[in-house]
Amino acid sequence: xxxxxxxxxxxxxxxxxxxxxxxxxxxxxxxxxxxxxxxxxxxxxxxxxxxxxxxxxxxxxxxxxxxxxxxxxxxxxxxxxxxxxxxxxxxxxxxxxxxxxxxxxxxxxxxxxxxxxxxxxxxxxxxxxxxxxxxxxxxxxxxxxxxxxxxxxxxxxxxxxxxxxxxxxxxxxxxxxxxxxxxxxxxxxxxxxxxxxxxxxxxxxxxxxxxxxxxxxxxxxxxxxxxxxxxxxxxxxxxxxxxxxxxxxxxxxxxxxxxxxxxxxxxxxxxxxxxxxxxxxxxxxxxxxxxxxxxxxxxxxxxxxxxxxxxxxxxxxxxxxxxxxxxxxxxxxxxxxxxxxxxxxxxxxxxxxxxxxxxxxxxxxxxxxxxxxxxxxxxxxxxxxxxxxxxxxxxxxxxxxxxxxxxxxxxxxxxxxxxxxxxxxxxxxxxxxxxxxxxxxxxxxxxxxxxxxxxxxxxxxxxxxxxxxxxxxxxxxxxxxxxxxxxxxxxxxxxxxxxxxxxxxxxxxxxxxxxxxxxxxxxxxxxxxxxxxxxxxxxxxxxxxxxxxxxxxxxxxxxxxx
Amino acid sequence: xxxxxxxxxxxxxxxxxxxxxxxxxxxxxxxxxxxxxxxxxxxxxxxxxxxxxxxxxxxxxxxxxxxxxxxxxxxxxxxxxxxxxxxxxxxxxxxxxxxxxxxxxxxxxxxxxxxxxxxxxxxxxxxxxxxxxxxxxxxxxxxxxxxxxxxxxxxxxxxxxxxxxxxxxxxxxxxxxxxxxxxxxxxxxxxxxxxxxxxxxxxxxxxxxxxxxxxxxxxxxxxxxxxxxxxxxxxxxxxxxxxxxxxxxxxxxxxxxxxxxxxxxxxxxxxxxxxxxxxxxxxxxxxxxxxxxxxxxxxxxxxxxxxxxxxxxxxxxxxxxxxxxxxxxxxxxxxxxxxxxxxxxxxxxxxxxxxxxxxxxxx
Numbered sequence: 001x002x003x004x005x006x007x008x009x010x011x012x013x014x015x016x017x018x019x020x021x022x023x024x025x026x027x028x029x030x031x032x033x034x035x036x037x038x039x040x041x042x043x044x045x046x047x048x049x050x051x052x053x054x055x056x057x058x059x060x061x062x063x064x065x066x067x068x069x070x071x072x073x074x075x076x077x078x079x080x081x082x083x084x085x086x087x088x089x090x091x092x093x094x095x096x097x098x099x100x101x102x103x104x105x106x107x108x109x110x111x112x113x114x115x116x117x118x119x120x121x122x123x124x125x126x127x128x129x130x131x132x133x134x135x136x137x138x139x140x141x142x143x144x145x146x147x148x149x150x151x152x153x154x155x156x157x158x159x160x161x162x163x164x165x166x167x168x169x170x171x172x173x174x175x176x177x178x179x180x181x182x183x184x185x186x187x188x189x190x191x192x193x194x195x196x197x198x199x200x201x202x203x204x205x206x207x208x209x210x211x212x213x214x215x216x217x218x219x220x221x222x223x224x225x226x227x228x229x230x231x232x233x234x235x236x237x238x239x240x241x242x243x244x245x246x247x248x249x250x251x252x253x254x255x256x257x258x259x260x261x262x263x264x265x266x267x268x269x270x271x272x273x274x275x276x277x278x279x280x281x282x283x284x285x286x287x288x289x290x291x292x293x294x295x296x297x298x299x300x301x302x303x304x305x306x307x308x309x310x311x312x313x314x315x316x317x318x319x320x321x322x323x324x325x326x327x328x329x330x331x332x333x334x335x336x337x338x339x340x341x342x343x344x345x346x347x348x349x350x351x352x353x354x355x356x357x358x359x360x361x362x363x364x365x366x367x368x369x370x371x372x373x374x375x376x377x378x379x380x381x382x383x384x385x386x387x388x389x390x391x392x393x394x395x396x397x398x399x400x401x402x403x404x405x406x407x408x409x410x411x412x413x414x415x416x417x418x419x420x421x422x423x424x425x426x427x428x429x430x431x432x433x434x435x436x437x438x439x440x441x442x443x444x445x446x447x448x449x450x451x452x453x454x455x456x457x458x459x460x461x462x463x464x465x466x467x468x469x470x471x472x473x474x475x476x477x478x479x480x481x482x483x484x485x486x487x488x489x490x491x492x493x494x495x496x497x498x499x500x501x502x503x504x505x506x507x508x509x510x511x512x513x514x515x516x517x518x519x520x521x522x523x524x525x526x527x528x529x530x531x532x533x534x535x536x537x538x539x540x541x542x543x544x545x546x547x548x549x550x551x552x553x554x555x556x557x558x559x560x561x562x
Numbered sequence: 563x564x565x566x567x568x569x570x571x572x573x574x575x576x577x578x579x580x581x582x583x584x585x586x587x588x589x590x591x592x593x594x595x596x597x598x599x600x601x602x603x604x605x606x607x608x609x610x611x612x613x614x615x616x617x618x619x620x621x622x623x624x625x626x627x628x629x630x631x632x633x634x635x636x637x638x639x640x641x642x643x644x645x646x647x648x649x650x651x652x653x654x655x656x657x658x659x660x661x662x663x664x665x666x667x668x669x670x671x672x673x674x675x676x677x678x679x680x681x682x683x684x685x686x687x688x689x690x691x692x693x694x695x696x697x698x699x700x701x702x703x704x705x706x707x708x709x710x711x712x713x714x715x716x717x718x719x720x721x722x723x724x725x726x727x728x729x730x731x732x733x734x735x736x737x738x739x740x741x742x743x744x745x746x747x748x749x750x751x752x753x754x755x756x757x758x759x760x761x762x763x764x765x766x767x768x769x770x771x772x773x774x775x776x777x778x779x780x781x782x783x784x785x786x787x788x789x790x791x792x793x794x795x796x797x798x799x800x801x802x803x804x805x806x807x808x809x810x811x812x813x814x815x816x817x818x819x820x821x822x823x824x825x826x827x828x829x830x831x832x833x834x835x836x837x838x839x840x841x842x843x844x845x846x847x848x849x850x851x852x853x854x855x856x857x858x859x860x861x862x863x864x865x866x867x868x869x870x871x872x873x874x875x876x877x878x879x880x881x882x883x884x885x886x887x888x889x890x891x892x893x894x895x896x897x898x899x900x901x902x903x904x905x906x907x908x909x910x911x912x913x914x915x916x917x918x919x920x921x922x923x924x925x
Contacts, residue, residue, distance in 0.1 A: 004878040005844045007887065009837060015795045015885045016833040023795025027829075030792065031808045196812040 032205065033193045036166065039186035040132060042213030044146055044176060046222040047248070047450070051137050052146050053177065053260075058133040059113035062101040065091050066200075067125030076123060079115060080105050106266045107133060134170065134264040140257035141226045144285035145218070145249075145387070145448065147175020148260035164188075173263065174283070176216060176449070179387055183453070186213035217450045219248025227552045228253050231545050236280065236533035238287035238427045239549060242435050244524045248447045250553075254290075256282040286531065287431075288383075289390040291424040295504025295538065296353045296486075297514040298374075298419025300433060300472055303346060305373035306361045307468040314346040314471040320356035326363070326410060333359055333414055336503075350475030351485045353501065355418050362417025367408055370416055371396035374423075377436070377462055378444075383428050384459045386448040392429060395422035420505060427531045430516045435527040437473060438498075438518035440466045443527075476500050477521050487515065489543040492550050496521035499546065501538035510534040515542035519550060526553060573920040574623065575853075581846045582619070582912050585897035586612050586905065588839065589823070593900045595805045596819040596826045604819050604900045611902035615909030622913025626921060630914065631861055634681035638706075641678040644671035645713040652717070660717050661903070670903035672722045675710045677911050679726065680868035682706065683733050688861040692738030700743055703734060720766050721821075721879060721893030725872050727751075732871040733864050766891075773889035786822075789814045790884045794828030794836070801832030819900045821892050824884045839898075843877050853919050862918040869911045 015023070044053035061080060068091055077084040082105055090102050104126075108116075113128050120126065134149050150173040152160070157167050164187075165171065171185075172178035189210035193201045228239050232255045239253040256278075262271040275282055284290060306312045322340035323332035335341065335355040341348070349357035362370060371394050374380065380394035393399075395416065397408035415421045428446070436444040441462050476498035479487040486501045499517025506512055513535025518527040528549055535541035590612065594605035622630070630637070648662060648671055661668040686706065690699045707730045715723035735744065759767065772787055793809035802808070807829035810818040815825045828836045850870035857863050873896055880895040882888030894904045 002844060002847065004874065005840050005847070008878065008881050008885075009840055011882070011885045011887045012794070012828070012833055012836050012840070015791060016797055016828060016836065017799055019795050020798035020833075023792045024798060026792045027796035027809050027814075030789075030814055031812050194808075194812070196814075202812060 031194050031196075033195045033201075035191040035193060037189035037191060037208075037210045038132065039188045039210035040212045041134065041149075041170075042184040042186065042215045044184075044216045044218065046142070046218055046220045047250075048221065048223070049217075050222050052142050052218070052220070052222060053134065053136050055132040056135040057130045058107040059110065060106050060129050060131050061104045061108055061113075061116060062127055062129050063087075063091055063104050064101050064125040064127070069124045072123050072126070076104075076126065079119075080108065080112070101127070101129075106131075133266075136260040136264075138222050138226070139259045139261065141222050141229065142218075142220050142252070143175075143257055143260045144254045144283075144288070145175050145220060145252050146260065147177040148173055148263040149177050149181075150263055170264075175285075175387060176218070180216055180449070180454070184213040184216065187211040214451070214453070216454075219243065219246065219250065219448055219450055220252065221250045221556075224553065224556055225251040225253055227556075228549060229255070229257070231548050232532065235535070236286065237535070237545075238285075238290060238529070238531045239545070240287045240427055240431045240529045241549065241553065242431055242443070242446055242527040244435060244439055244443050244518065244527055246447070247435075247443050247445065248450065250526075252285070252287045254284070254286040254288075256280045258282045286533070287427045287529075288385070288387060289426065290531070290533075291390050291392050291426055292512050292531070292533070293421075293423050293504040293506050294419040294425045294430065295502035295512065295514055296355075296419055297430055297500050297502030297504075297516050297538070298423060298425070299350065299353065299358050299417070300437065300476075300500055300516075301374050301377055301379070301419075302358050302361055302365070302370060302417045303350065303472055303475070304377065304464055304468055305365055305370050307346075307471060308373065308464060309365065309369055311364045312346065312361060314474070317343050317345045318349075318357045318360040319343050320354050322356070324356045324359040324414065331411075333411070346471060347475045347478055350472070350500065351478035351482050353479075353486045358417045359414040362414045363410070365413075365417070367396050367413040367416060370413070377464075378432050378459075379423075379425055379429055383426070383432055384445055384457060385428070386454065389428055390426045392426055393422060393424040419502060427529045430514065430531075431527060431529040434500075434516040434518055434529065436462050436464070437469050437476070438524035438527050440469045473498055473521070476517065480517070486539040487517065487543050487546075489539060490515065490517065490547040490550070492519065492547065492554075494554060495519050495550075497546075497550060499543075501543060503536070503538045506534075510536045513538045513541040515539075515546045517546060526550075575849070575916045575919040578846070578849055578912055578916050578919075579619075581842055581849070582897060582909065583616075585839075585842055585846070586615070588827075588842075589895075589898035589900075591804070592823055592826050592830075592898065593819050595807065595830060596810055596823060597900075598805065599811060607902070608900050608905070611905045614902070615906045618906055619909040619913040619916070622910055623917045623920060625917075627862060627865065627914045627917040628921075630681055631685045631865065634678070634685040637674075637678040638682035638710075641671055641675035642710060642713065644669075645675055645710060645717075647671075649713065649716055660719060667902065670901065672714045672717065672719055673901070673903040673907040675714065676722065676725055676729075676872055677869070677907050677914075679707060679710050680729060680733075680865060680872065680911075681914075683730070684861050684864035684868060687733060687737040687864055696740060696743065700734065700739060700747075703730070704747075715761065718763050718766065719892060720762065721876075721891035724879070724891060725875055725893070728875045729868050729871045733868050736864060736867050769890045773886075786816055786890055787883075787886060790822055790825040791886050793822075793825040794885050797829040797832040797836075799833045801828075801830050801835055804830050806830060817892075820894055821880070821899065822884060823899045824881050824895055827898075828884065840881075847874050847877075850915055853915050853922075857918050857922050859918075859922075862922075866915055866918050869915055873908075873911070 041055055043051055046052055073084050073087050077087055090104055116128055149170045152165055152169045152171045172181035189208040191207045192205040194203050194205055195201050228251055235255055237255050241251040243250050258275050262268045320335055320341035322335050322338045325332050341352055341354045344354050344357050374394045380392055382391045383389045400406055400408045412421050432444055441464055444462055445459055479485040480491050480497050480499050487499045490497055490499060497517055497519040498521045499515055502514030504512040513532040515530040515538050518524045530542040530546045532541050590605050590608050593608050597604040661670045707726050711723050711726040793815045807826055809815050809829050810826045815822050818826050827839055854863055854866040854870060876893050876896055879888045880893050883890045894901050896908050
């Protein structure tokens with residue numbers, strides 16, 4: 001009989017002394033529940049304090065399985081518009097922690113929430129809890145810039161710090177929401193509860209208050225953008241407006257757009273899928289990340305390169321017979337105006353966007369110097385900006401050898417000079433150039449976030465002489481002011497606007513329409529780029545839109561302009 | 563008058579008194595910890611039962627075990643009637659019931675049926691010769707033990723029903739049953755296991771399966787086994803301290819003031835406390851078997867052995883089930899678990915032992 005006691009003693013030694021630590025841990029896990037207190041995500045405001053992204057209360061319906069009466073299921077099913085077996089399944093999932101509430105339905109309407117509250121006496125164990133759901137009150141306006149958030153993916157959960165990112169956490173998916181996620185999310189707090197075997201809380205062991213996420217203030221003007229957006233509805237386009245006084249981006253329209261609420265509202269998943277699968281690519285921010293051949297608007301770059309290298313002066317002239325030949329027998333490169341512009345200087349060449357002038361300049365410069373200046377002016381690399389931007393492509397002989405395994409032909413140099421060839425630029429890169437031209441190189445780095453804690457590394461200024469910028473400004477003024485200028489449709493009654501147009505051939509299909517300009521000419525306040533994919537003509541399509549942009553801006557900001 | 567008290571206390575086997583009292587006090591302290599957060603004031607109630615038990619203990623000694631042996635058939639018959647009554651009552655209430663209300667006291671007949679059966683067996687076997695008609699006697703014995711065992715099993719109280727088996731085997735062995743009968747009894751028992759299996763309730767079957775393989779049903783039947791093991795294990799060497807056991811205080815271990823009281827001891831007093839308790843039980847078992855050895859009255863030897871066996875078996879199964887060494891069957895830990903009937907019955911049984919010791923030299 002005593003041997004059985006020895007068996008018990010050995011068993012106790014094994015359980016309590018050898019495995020004691022393991023069981024001690026198990027008992028702690030048993031009794032302590034960590035309740036996460038979610039930190040409210042920071043709001044995102046525009047420059048006037050209008051909300052672009054915030055969190056709204058959502059009514060979530062919960063059931064406490066312990067108090068729940070299964071006889072209420074048919075009633076509840078009708079009330080919540082939820083299949084009966086769904087309710088049964090969710091309640092039964094938690095049968096061993098029957099005091100732990102289970103979520104029945106997320107984000108029900110206020111009316112439904114009220115109905116449930118009214119009928120609470122009959123519906124035992126059912127209650128409404130308010131949770132937060134991200135919302136974007138401006139819908140499509142600023143959607144590309146601000147972005148959206150989404151549920152964390154399995155892969156992200158596996159790689160990210162689990163103390164910050166829980167399995168069901170929301171995380172910035174694009175735009176400001178993604179880049180500034182750590183600022184916006186704050187730090188979740190938590191409550192350590194001691195619970196009994198049925199999950200009923202017994203006492204509070206500890207509590208850490210959540211640290212709310214920081215608010216972000218953007219330079220964007222959502223009122224302006226809301227009025228610009230109708231100008232380009234049903235087009236694939238981008239409008240960028242930059243405040244030259246502050247360097248802040250005022251508007252960044254990209255169409256087609258999307259409603260970011262589709263990504264955060266339960267029950268709009270089919271809309272999400274169609275957005276992501278659409279051939280129109282509504283999620284692409286064309287202004288920041290769209291890459292296109294620039295066409296004639298690139299003549300600004302060619303002009304800078306030629307003036308800076310001393311290849312030409314603004315008064316250097318070339319004869320335009322409507323075409324350009326390397327030799328008497330080589331094939332002609334056409335000017336867009338087949339009758340020819342005659343003898344033109346740089347100003348006139350810019351004004352009328354004479355191809356032949358720039359073919360000649362390009363030939364004199366050579367592909368290498370032209371490409372180097374393009375890169376110096378920020379093409380072919382990402383624009384330093386709060387958000388990721390596309391880098392684009394500036395081709396040269398070396399690139400062609402490495403990538404295309406082919407030699408560089410002189411004909412490619414002259415087409416590069418008028419912005420064709422393999423060139424790919426983003427509207428933001430053009431905006432940057434226009435801004436630098438308008439301000440003698442002072443404004444060359446657009447800003448988006450005004451909060452002090454955000455700093456982006458600043459780039460070196462463009463090393464371009466002010467005379468060069470001045471010559472370009474003169475030419476750009478003539479583009480709009482002259483009756484032969486390609487941008488005359490954008491001429492304004494209230495102030496002088498200077499610009500350069502571009503009509504970029506991109507077969508198959510119509511040409512892309514570019515317009516990059518600034519105003520007032522004498523004391524530039526605004527730089528803008530209007531880009532319309534397959535818009536046929538920079539001067540007509542984009543020029544007309546640009547004029548309306550200027551008018552809308554004037555409407556909103558006239559006290560400052562006049 | 564002055565001579566009454568010394569005479570009353572003369573020849574008392576004090577170590578048994580000391581040990582049973584000490585165990586009961588440990589029990590009451592633990593019951594307090596296991597139940598002070600709940601509604602029932604079990605510790606005070608147990609104290610009352612303890613005082614009653616002590617009275618029973620001393621009365622039993624002063625009456626002497628012989629009288630109880632002489633009346634054993636009557637006791638046996640009464641407990642059988644009570645067991646049947648319990649079954650009828652639970653049929654009527656459509657729920658398992660193990661007790662009968664007498665006034666405001668809940669009496670659990672199965673606790674008394676164990677000791678009554680031991681008394682009856684000791685009397686029955688000692689009145690029959692082991693030399694003649696052994697088979698007939700053994701069959702009668704089987705029936706006599708089988709009736710209360712099956713009635714208890716029907717309650718359903720698998721643990722208490724199982725106690726009858728080691729008691730029966732030990733007593734017929736001492737009586738002088740032939741080895742072949744013991745073997746065939748063992749074989750018959752093994753052969754009837756499938757039959758017994760079907761008598762068991764589904765939850766009892768599950769408990770047994772879980773004992774063999776605890777991972778069968780981790781949130782169902784294994785839950786108690788796992789939680790009680792966590793409770794005992796988490797006590798470690800020194801324990802979490804009195805009233806500090808989270809596993810029991812927060813209801814993770816069910817029945818912690820009755821069947822699973824040892825998990826409270828293991829959790830709150832640790833390995834040292836649990837070993838100390840085992841030491842006390844060990845001493846008590848040693849004294850019980852010493853009484854078996856030192857008695858010349860054959861009836862008394864049979865009785866003492868039956869009591870010692872029942873007691874040892876309950877200790878092993880009860881403590882074993884809290885650490886996964888025995889299946890969960892639902893047996894109280896003698897002197898420790900809350901329960902008036904069990905405590906009084908235990909004091910009665912040890913009163914019989916003490917009486918056997920006291921009267922060992924009377925021929």
